[in-house]
Amino acid sequence: MTPDVQLLLKSGAALTDQALERLLPSPDTSPHSIHRAMRHSTFAGGKRLRPILSIEATRMVLGSQKLDAAAAELGAALEMIHTYSLIHDDLPALDNDDLRRGQPTCHVVFGEATAILAGDALQTLAFQTISRLSCPPAATVAILAAVSDAISTGVGADLPGSLPYGMIGGQVMDIESEGVKASAELVERIHRSKTGALITVSVVAGGHLASASEDTITRLRTFGEKAGLAFQIVDDVLDMTQDSAQLGKTAGKDTASDKATWPSIFGIDQSLHDANELIADAFAALEPFGAAAAPLKSLALYLTTRKN
């Protein structure tokens, strides 16, 4: 990790956290339980990767930081969505996880009913936040369409300008594939849906905020898709090769639950090779932006060389 990336991560996370602090209802606002639950999970130590990708995409397109306030709010909205998906994923009826990043999960602290509603409310707050972004209405509508498609069941593909994969669709496929021998195609589809779609749309939405051209949006989407898939492949490899202390979460979970992952199908060496190829493709998509693309490129590199 170069010092540059450490700075990018740190300053991007700080910018996002300030926006989240401002946008999330205070823990003293009635009804208290849900607002405390929303904050508990949002401020549980996430790296803010999606907001940082979104903020850097906006900066790259603009060539400046002049939309940083709106970019931070858009980033906060993306993090609210990510948090909502984690809260619901951790529920007893789904993954039944008691711990995340070393902290008790939302339903453990606040009960299942409040956790379900806190997830619901974080999705809603993300759209409230998008509705108030300081940008032209046409940019807001483009962000709304792209983000809502990306977190859908993955059926927006026949709609113009939409993504062919959706986060909830990925979660459903993930649940359905447990204990089943999954094909390489299914593993790729799950990855592109469950984690890839939100990562991709983070980059794309950052571009829309800056009213990017259609060609630029296409390039950002390619970058996001490639980097997002590489990120998930590396995540799977880390789950197999690192111990829980290094990861900050339970290692070896995929193997224990007999989950089909990239390395379980292709092996670790091939997986790391694939991740590197994807990063090369991601870099190529941003070629026309020259030096302005350096932050997004170093983030992509970080995603595939990190150790946790």
Added chain:
Amino acid sequence: MTPDVQLLLKSGAALTDQALERLLPSPDTSPHSIHRAMRHSTFAGGKRLRPILSIEATRMVLGSQKLDAAAAELGAALEMIHTYSLIHDDLPALDNDDLRRGQPTCHVVFGEATAILAGDALQTLAFQTISRLSCPPAATVAILAAVSDAISTGVGADLPGSLPYGMIGGQVMDIESEGVKASAELVERIHRSKTGALITVSVVAGGHLASASEDTITRLRTFGEKAGLAFQIVDDVLDMTQDSAQLGKTAGKDTASDKATWPSIFGIDQSLHDANELIADAFAALEPFGAAAAPLKSLALYLTTRKN
């Protein structure tokens, strides 16, 4: 009920159902389970009151049916949100209802995990639908802001143009108030939040779709707030006075669960008197629209004279 209202309800429900049929992913689209779960609950016999209010608000402002295709899609989005809230409300961790409108609830048929995700996906699909409405981007943004506020925890009040009550906030207060002696103020706040906010925003969003003026939006909001509260009061009265066969759902549930309701605090006579006063206020708000307001007025009257 006048023949007029029966026709309004029937034709509005048909228009909404056609839009829902088109917008909801086919049951044969992968991943199947979630798409079937979304359809199971959406097509479980709802009256489509929120879409019909929204469609009639658009027609009243325009003085024509020329936006009917978009109005039906907006109505469908509102019904998706209503359905998502019912699916999550019925979950074992919340109301634990096995039946709704005489049919098994979503988690009974598809399991809890799929029901949670189907609710999530219906909220998302509502926003995907709003993002594609055929109207000026500024109208879409106004609809997005109003709808997302109305289904929030109720904290949008400090934001310009937002509603002070939110659906999820109402659900949380409802859960928290069980077994507690609730004040009249709390019962009113729960009603205005849990059911009132979505009914109100249905009327308001219909106005935004027609690019209504600020004064018209204020009048529509007053109409929706008054009619929505009257609707909930009558709902509480019906729960106390009708049997399950007449209601099509379990009667006496509020009394059995010791839930604070309008008639439990004020008595049945006073409740019906209050509902009538609210309807008079709702009518007054639409005075300037003359005969064009007749459909919305007869819907409001229907809401307070229905027997189930």
